[in-house]
Amino acid sequence: MKKILGYCDDWSAVAGGTVSFKISTYGPDRFEATLVRVICGDVDPAHGIFQEEEIDAPLNGEHKGHLQPIDAGSYAVVPQSSSMDELGSFTVQAWVFPTTPAKGEQGIITNWQNDRGAGFALMIDGSGAIALRVGDKTGKVSDVSTGVPLAERRWYLVSGSYDSGTGEITVRQTPVEATLEKLLAGEATGTGAYSSASAPLMFAAFPDILSDSRPSSARHFNGKIDRPRLSAGVLPAHDIAAIAADEGPSARHDGIIGAWDFSQVIGTHDICDTGPHGLHGRTVNLPSRGCKGYNWTGNEQNFRHAPHEYGAIHFHDDDLYDAGWETTFSYDIPKDFKSGAYAVRLRADDDESYVTFFVRPPKGKTTAKLAFLASTVTYMAYSNYHWLFHERFAEVTEAFWTTLQKTDVFLQEHNEFGLSTYDNHSDHSGVRFASRLRPILNMAPGTPCWSFNADTHILGWLENQNIDYDVLTDEDLHNEGVAALEPYTAVLTGTHPEYYTTPMLEGLHQYIEGKGRLIYLGGNGFIWRCAMSDNFPGAIELRRAEDGIRYRNEEPGEYYLELTGEYGGLWRRLGLPPQALVGVGTIACGFDRSGYYRRTEQSFDPRVAFIFNGIGEDEIIGDFGFLGDGASGSEIDATDLLMGTPAQALIVARSEGHSANTLICPDEIGFHYPAMDGVQSPLVRAEMTFFESPGGGAVFSVGSIAWAASLPHNGYDNNVSHLTENVMRRFLEVTPFKIPATPG
Amino acid sequence: MYEIDPSRTDLVDEFRNNPGGPYSEELTLVVNRLRLMPMQDKHVLVCTKRGREWILAKIPPERGAKVELFKDQVFKNYSDGVWEVFKRRWKTVTGQDVR
Numbered sequence: 001m002k003k004i005l006g007y008c009d010d011w012s013a014v015a016g017g018t019v020s021f022k023i024s025t026y027g028p029d030r031f032e033a034t035l036v037r038v039i040c041g042d043v044d045p046a047h048g049i050f051q052e053e054e055i056d057a058p059l060n061g062e063h064k065g066h067l068q069p070i071d072a073g074s075y076a077v078v079p080q081s082s083s084m085d086e087l088g089s090f091t092v093q094a095w096v097f098p099t100t101p102a103k104g105e106q107g108i109i110t111n112w113q114n115d116r117g118a119g120f121a122l123m124i125d126g127s128g129a130i131a132l133r134v135g136d137k138t139g140k141v142s143d144v145s146t147g148v149p150l151a152e153r154r155w156y157l158v159s160g161s162y163d164s165g166t167g168e169i170t171v172r173q174t175p176v177e178a179t180l181e182k183l184l185a186g187e188a189t190g191t192g193a194y195s196s197a198s199a200p201l202m203f204a205a206f207p208d209i210l211s212d213s214r215p216s217s218a219r220h221f222n223g224k225i226d227r228p229r230l231s232a233g234v235l236p237a238h239d240i241a242a243i244a245a246d247e248g249p250s251a252r253h254d255g256i257i258g259a260w261d262f263s264q265v266i267g268t269h270d271i272c273d274t275g276p277h278g279l280h281g282r283t284v285n286l287p288s289r290g291c292k293g294y295n296w297t298g299n300e301q302n303f304r305h306a307p308h309e310y311g312a313i314h315f316h317d318d319d320l321y322d323a324g325w326e327t328t329f330s331y332d333i334p335k336d337f338k339s340g341a342y343a344v345r346l347r348a349d350d351d352e353s354y355v356t357f358f359v360r361p362p363k364g365k366t367t368a369k370l371a372f373l374a375s376t377v378t379y380m381a382y383s384n385y386h387w388l389f390h391e392r393f394a395e396v397t398e399a400f401w402t403t404l405q406k407t408d409v410f411l412q413e414h415n416e417f418g419l420s421t422y423d424n425h426s427d428h429s430g431v432r433f434a435s436r437l438r439p440i441l442n443m444a445p446g447t448p449c450w451s452f453n454a455d456t457h458i459l460g461w462l463e464n465q466n467i468d469y470d471v472l473t474d475e476d477l478h479n480e481g482v483a484a485l486e487p488y489t490a491v492l493t494g495t496h497p498e499y500y501t502t503p504m505l506e507g508l509h510q511y512i513e514g515k516g517r518l519i520y521l522g523g524n525g526f527i528w529r530c531a532m533s534d535n536f537p538g539a540i541e542l543r544r545a546e547d548g549i550r551y552r553n554e555e556p557g558e559y560y561l562e563l564t565g566e567y568g569g570l571w572r573r574l575g576l577p578p579q580a581l582v583g584v585g586t587i588a589c590g591f592d593r594s595g596y597y598r599r600t601e602q603s604f605d606p607r608v609a610f611i612f613n614g615i616g617e618d619e620i621i622g623d624f625g626f627l628g629d630g631a632s633g634s635e636i637d638a639t640d641l642l643m644g645t646p647a648q649a650l651i652v653a654r655s656e657g658h659s660a661n662t663l664i665c666p667d668e669i670g671f672h673y674p675a676m677d678g679v680q681s682p683l684v685r686a687e688m689t690f691f692e693s694p695g696g697g698a699v700f701s702v703g704s705i706a707w708a709a710s711l712p713h714n715g716y717d718n719n720v721s722h723l724t725e726n727v728m729r730r731f732l733e734v735t736p737f738k739i740p741a742t743p744g
Numbered sequence: 745m746y747e748i749d750p751s752r753t754d755l756v757d758e759f760r761n762n763p764g765g766p767y768s769e770e771l772t773l774v775v776n777r778l779r780l781m782p783m784q785d786k787h788v789l790v791c792t793k794r795g796r797e798w799i800l801a802k803i804p805p806e807r808g809a810k811v812e813l814f815k816d817q818v819f820k821n822y823s824d825g826v827w828e829v830f831k832r833r834w835k836t837v838t839g840q841d842v843r
Contacts, residue, residue: 001792043794043795044794044795045794045795045796046795318807386807388788389783389803389804389807390783392780392782392783393780395779395780396776396779396780399765401779401788401789401826401829401830402786402788402789402803403788403789403790403791403798403822404788404789404790404791404801404811405790405791406790406791406792408790409790409801409811412804412807412808412809412811413808413809413810413811414808415807415808426807446794592765592766593766659766
């Protein structure tokens with residue numbers, strides 16, 4: 001169904017800079033590209049609000065297209081070295097925790113050359129047992145298997161040895177003793193002939209070649225590997241065990257060729273060899289590091305406090321960091337280019353795709369008083385989600401009948417495009433990383449109105465109201481902190497700024513503390529801590545520690561982010577709840593029908609008269625909209641003084657009319673009970689809130705994802721639009737707000 | 745787990761007349777049962793033309809497998825597609841055709 005896809009090298013481009021686009025076609029050998037400014041990406045014909053502006057650019061026109069493959073699946077690689085090329089007799093070993101041992105051949109430690117069938121591979125064979133494969137480059141390949149299938153998710157010490165004098169192979173698998181189970185060990189001997197592969201050493205995969213001749217990987221190992229070792233000679237079982245338990249075995253054992261310690265330099269690409277030859281390597285496709293090792297006791301929960309117990313890397317056959325495609329064309333953005341949301345629209349046969357990106361003004365310049373903060377970190381968190389295929393409860397949660405898009409079908413049929421942080425890997429472990437260095441099929445005009453495309457309801461509104469704006473991204477805020485926001489009189493969020501790194505949150509907090517004006521035009525914002533690192537540009541990491549609305553659980557003992565060492569999870573548990581930042585935090589979710597707002601008594605306070613200019617005293621606000629037919633819905637936020645809503649905050653409107661399918665969030669309650677729904681519970685409501693800050697700034701929050709989908713109603717002529725414009729005009733007017741004193 | 749009574753043709757009629765909901769309390773139990781069925785063999789819709797055309801499909805048994813499309817089940821009206829999904833899942837869960 002999909003015939004063309006692409007991505008670009010950076011989502012945050014600068015006027016005067018360059019963006020490179022990487023495109024792949026699936027069938028057609030030609031495609032058409034057009035640069036467009038994204039104004040409103042909602043293509044529902046019943047709404048009639050889709051808007052984009054074609055922009056003259058040298059990239060516009062027909063291009064040759066071809067398929068660009070992807071090497072998905074994580075592994076680690078050590079460059080070819082003479083120490084491995086000169087192996088005679090050897091023993092290779094590791095602790096392994098296989099998560100899908102029955103899924104066919106999987107390489108654990110391989111030094112293998114496919115063409116000649118040379119080298120060795122310590123592997124899981126087709127029967128799910130540990131085997132050692134050797135090849136002598138004449139085509140003779142021998143496998144010796146223990147014949148005992150491994151149990152899923154249990155630690156084993158596995159080894160294979162080869163005697164170059166006799167050709168004897170010995171292979172072993174020994175489970176870590178379990179208190180309540182009887183796991184089977186295995187040992188076998190056989191013969192074979194070995195000749196050096198003269199190739200890199202790989203962990204968790206066999207080598208392969210992509211259709212474009214790039215080196216790649218195949219037959220990935222799903223699971224954890226801890227303390228891999230390679231030794232000269234045929235080691236007896238007790239020596240194998242001694243080396244396996246030793247953190248730095250080369251100090252005490254002769255013959256160590258490689259002894260990799262995966263607990264070092266966590267948070268980087270690098271893997272360290274503590275052996276005498278310095279056979280260091282690199283990981284590929286962001287496997288999970290800082291994972292519990294074979295010897296985890298549970299006494300420590302932080303990998304930095306007990307690195308010797310966190311020496312495992314968890315590899316997955318569906319990890320992806322960088323698709324690595326060639327650049328098809330680049331675009332030199334003119335210096336006077338209008339800041340905004342843009343895309344390259346691609347058409348091939350009957351298919352159309354977009355590659356979305358954002359353009360900031362040139363460094364040091366602003367071209368508007370308002371900045372729209374594009375939630376690019378959140379867009380990444382949701383990128384390429386698969387929950388419609390994997391989540392049994394998705395339909396009852398969202399009260400719908402699954403309707404797939406062509407993009408969903410493509411993602412299901414093409415595992416190599418990676419997953420979202422809402423998914424589980426194929427081995428059922430949670431996805432912790434998401435990257436923008438690959439085609440993102442759900443961040444574009446024409447996709448369902450969630451996240452990015454829901455935010456285009458706001459962009460369309462700004463356009464319609466003739467309100468000038470610059471665009472910044474979350475990554476800009478992360479990299480530059482408050483300095484990115486300070487030049488702007490007001491900052492406007494999207495519908496769902498859910499995922500925030502520590503620098504992002506600190507930057508926004510400083511902006512609000514100062515004279516900044518924040519319009520939070522969404523819901524479920526500022527919820528999860530995530531991390532980014534200069535070691536992995538274009539990727540985010542998320543650990544769904546403890547609770548929170550989530551489609552997957554986090555592994556106990558692995559709640560700390562490997563990129564930064566910070567504790568993961570909800571910001572409400574980490575010291576900066578959203579209520580303390582913007583006045584409101586998520587209280588409930590419901591996706592079938594939205595509510596509307598009614599003014600409160602506090603809405604008549606003179607401090608907020610500007611908000612309700614032209615809105616009647618009893619006027620119902622937002623009983624219409626494209627998301628659930630109301631402005632208060634999907635995910636909604638409310639105040640909470642105990643969680644830090646500023647004392648001077650005014651609740652100016654409160655929602656009602658929520659459905660029985662709108663339920664209080666699990667992180668808000670200690671115990672579930674009947675009557676947690678929007679019909680019966682007084683807690684289920686959005687609260688529209690306003691407060692002034694000490695520096696003369698202010699914050700306005702609507703507390704609802706659905707709000708923006710009500711803006712376009714009736715040709716943008718409605719009270720949601722009017723109220724938002726009232727706030728916008730006042731917030732862009734520089735007269736400071738005066739914070740009232742908090743009563744002592 | 746809630747078991748659907750295949751003789752409850754009144755609930756079937758309620759759904760056919762109002763496939764988009766809201767549903768009565770009893771029909772909600774039926775709908776939730778059909779929505780909570782195992783993912784494999786679940787009939788769904790694929791939107792082939794936004795707002796204008798849908799085709800019946802089935803969730804495949806494993807990751808990477810092709811999505812089965814029922815090329816003779818194309819709908820120009822979303823509600824018609826939902827009705828077909830309802831009937832197919834009813835058959836899968838109860839073993840009986842909708843009466």
